[in-house]
Amino acid sequence: MNDTDTSPEPEVGEAAAPPENTGPSLEEQLAARDAEIAELKDRLLRAAAETENTRRRLERDKADTAAYAMTGFARDLLAVADNLRRALDALPTAGVEGVQAGIEATERELIAVFGRNGITRIDALGQKLDPNKHQAMLEVPTADAEPGTVVAELQGGWTIKDRLLRPALVSVAKAAE
Template identity: 60%
Template structure:
């Protein structure tokens, strides 16, 4: 058997393929290097932005956790304000004479409730008659004719409360209006 394959072609293929690689059109190594450098710079930028985003998310979650802990009793405190209001109304409704024991008991309960509020940073807003209405702390319920300047507080109808630095409930007030 004779082999009909010509082995003289094999050595010629290697130099031709090397020659083709060297003479490929539009391949500029400097441009390819610049393109790769730009790609590396873009990837570094993306990584840095991703790291910054992760850090910002971590900080936001830490802040949210602190706030959630600090203001966890907000709903409960808001519900308990009705109890504080009713205790104050009960004391005001008692006649001046008699019921001294009942009055003392209700006032002691109110003091204890206010002490508990204080331990949880719930505080009553200080409202003074004649002060200007502040929509961030007061809710005008009615307008009444008064000698006070228009828009100033005449009387407090229900106490306003804060929890730490946040408004828990605005003070419900009557406001002076200009005389007719």
């Protein structure tokens, strides 16, 4: 017998006393640990998925911000384009060809700058009224066009990339009386 061991040893022929049940069995402890591990793995996977979704959303927001950052500037330039068009429309048909040619060249350059920056004019004339692109200002009775068709454009509409920058102000045909 070991000097440090003070527990009595069972005598020969005596059965050892069964250990007292002091808590969950080893199998129960392992099952509880496995369940905890599974829960932690699930939480980790969910956190990783949420992080990835957040990253993707931030990348999408960043791309939108870059694409549409110049919206205010573009709106301001639309007034310039409108004034150039009004000047061209007001010129007499005879004379001042040099001035007219200069204004037309300026307008072409402005339209080219718009195009390089994703700003495009909405084609309205002859199209069916689309409230997503057009704003009806007048209804004109006519037999020349189907009701609901744009017959005149009062002010051009524009888009920037895939978003409406300004709707086209239009006159729309209605049935002749």
